[in-house]
Amino acid sequence: MENVIRVEALAKVFGNQTALENVDFQVEKGETFGFLGPSGAGKTTTIKILTGQLMQTSGEAFVFNIPTSELKKGMHRKRVGVLTDNSGLYERLSIHDNLKLFCDLYEVPRSRIEEVLDMVNLTNEKKKAVSKLSKGMLQRVLLARTFLHEPDLLFLDEPTSALDPTNSKQIHDSLRRMNEKGTTIFLTTHDMTEAETLCNRVAFLNKGKIQLMDEPKKLRRQYSDNTVIIELKDGRELKRTSGPEHAQEIYQYMMDDQIVSIHSDEPTLGDIFVDITGRELV
Amino acid sequence: MSFSLKRINAIFQKDLKDLSKNMYIGSIIVLPILMAFLYSIGDGETPILLHYLVINLALSSVTAFIQCAVIAEEKEKNTLRGLMLSPASLTEILTGKSLVSLILTVVTIALCMVITGYEPTNLPLVILAIFVASLFFLALGTLLGLLTRSIIEASVVILPFIFLFGFGSMAKPFIEEITWLKFMEYLPNSQLEEIAYGVEVGAGFSDILENLAIILVWVLVGVILTIFVYKKRELD
Ligand SMILES: Nc1ncnc2c1ncn2[C@@H]1O[C@H](COP(=O)(O)OP(=O)(O)OP(=O)(O)O)[C@@H](O)[C@H]1O
Ligand SMILES: [Mg+2]
Numbered sequence: 398m399e400n401v402i403r404v405e406a407l408a409k410v411f412g413n414q415t416a417l418e419n420v421d422f423q424v425e426k427g428e429t430f431g432f433l434g435p436s437g438a439g440k441t442t443t444i445k446i447l448t449g450q451l452m453q454t455s456g457e458a459f460v461f462n463i464p465t466s467e468l469k470k471g472m473h474r475k476r477v478g479v480l481t482d483n484s485g486l487y488e489r490l491s492i493h494d495n496l497k498l499f500c501d502l503y504e505v506p507r508s509r510i511e512e513v514l515d516m517v518n519l520t521n522e523k524k525k526a527v528s529k530l531s532k533g534m535l536q537r538v539l540l541a542r543t544f545l546h547e548p549d550l551l552f553l554d555e556p557t558s559a560l561d562p563t564n565s566k567q568i569h570d571s572l573r574r575m576n577e578k579g580t581t582i583f584l585t586t587h588d589m590t591e592a593e594t595l596c597n598r599v600a601f602l603n604k605g606k607i608q609l610m611d612e613p614k615k616l617r618r619q620y621s622d623n624t625v626i627i628e629l630k631d632g633r634e635l636k637r638t639s640g641p642e643h644a645q646e647i648y649q650y651m652m653d654d655q656i657v658s659i660h661s662d663e664p665t666l667g668d669i670f671v672d673i674t675g676r677e678l679v
Numbered sequence: 680m681s682f683s684l685k686r687i688n689a690i691f692q693k694d695l696k697d698l699s700k701n702m703y704i705g706s707i708i709v710l711p712i713l714m715a716f717l718y719s720i721g722d723g724e725t726p727i728l729l730h731y732l733v734i735n736l737a738l739s740s741v742t743a744f745i746q747c748a749v750i751a752e753e754k755e756k757n758t759l760r761g762l763m764l765s766p767a768s769l770t771e772i773l774t775g776k777s778l779v780s781l782i783l784t785v786v787t788i789a790l791c792m793v794i795t796g797y798e799p800t801n802l803p804l805v806i807l808a809i810f811v812a813s814l815f816f817l818a819l820g821t822l823l824g825l826l827t828r829s830i831i832e833a834s835v836v837i838l839p840f841i842f843l844f845g846f847g848s849m850a851k852p853f854i855e856e857i858t859w860l861k862f863m864e865y866l867p868n869s870q871l872e873e874i875a876y877g878v879e880v881g882a883g884f885s886d887i888l889e890n891l892a893i894i895l896v897w898v899l900v901g902v903i904l905t906i907f908v909y910k911k912r913e914l915d
Binding site for chain 2: 499
């Protein structure tokens, strides 16, 4: 499989502070890769290095097999879409005028504006000046701008952090559709549900180091302690290992028609994260 | 290096529209025009010195300041990043912006010349000289814009330059007395004035070549410094 991002022994030091240390990973074409970690873990720093906004202190970073320091050429720019937490819009101009500028810069037809506005549910707002938008609307305009030129690779830094559940879901649907069409997505998030629903693979970053990297499902299974939770009609909730040792007891509850529900007690990605880092996600 | 007219035009259109809605930066145009009105009061012919006080003020406050403030604002509002991550090259971005500053300069200076009643003997030559000088002020504005991080900072940093280039001619009597001020005669604003005086006594293109060359050296210095600063600041 062709890799779109390749990072080897990447390190970044700011003054006397190490933001990234010996980071290694690859993202394959067509993947949605989640980069998870607490505040200050180095997620944004990684995106900045991968998009050529920052030089690494040491190590290698390639996008489309090109060193990220050489991505400046226009033809590469058109293949990449970037949304970082410090992206800005022209406040005095309307949503439409903001997008129009980027249509022209990326040389895509203006008809794309309506399409991306529809993707982020802002069609009726397009005449509004950016200065009059809510935080969630701003984030959606920025997403629309990122989608404008149908990039092969999307870098999204906390793309839904300011969105309500309905809008988040719509963005997730859009991302999934783009991914089905072949777009590779690299995203950071604090939202573990988002990571589970969208990502083929996730990496847990903590204090600049990757602690764990795999498919969400595999990680959950790996960290599961094989217990089931049994909810009984009398209101009790029992936690039992799923091996043969409790089979008789559970069988008896079933025979007595006592069971409301049984579900596996697999950890969430959030649980796993707390487990390996000893820190709550913020 | 890419140079797409379509992209330059897109940036030009955007900046023009944005500036038309920007009271803070846009109102700077009033400054030289107000000055022009003040100098045009009273009868008799306005001396060359006064015409050029207004023109040099327009160059430093309109050309340089607008260029500087517009770039500083893009940094303050985190929009420059978006442009730089797009296929637009720095040359395209700066050309688009410079065109806006240039057009406002042309409009302002033309208005001022009408108000102060400046009718040079050789208009094409004077226009050429003002144009070359405006390239220097564009480079100055770009340089200061890249060095500052907000409009407020830009407004403060530009002040000494407005004094030096805009009101420098007022210091003429002192320049002749104090030797260390002699360098001021070589500043682009003084050279522009010298050209204007020359033109009135019948100087032709070849006579003002030396003055033009001095201004061009300033342009070159400005451009080189700008490129140098940009290369250093390209990454965070
Ligand atoms: N320009 C900079 N100068 C100095 N230190 C920096 C700079 N940018 C980031 N850092 C430091 O590097 C570390 C990683 O920051 P980064 O922004 O990558 O974290 P993050 O994982 O994106 O956090 P968040 O989830 O809060 O966005 C932090 O300790 C931060 O203080
Ligand atoms: Mg971040």
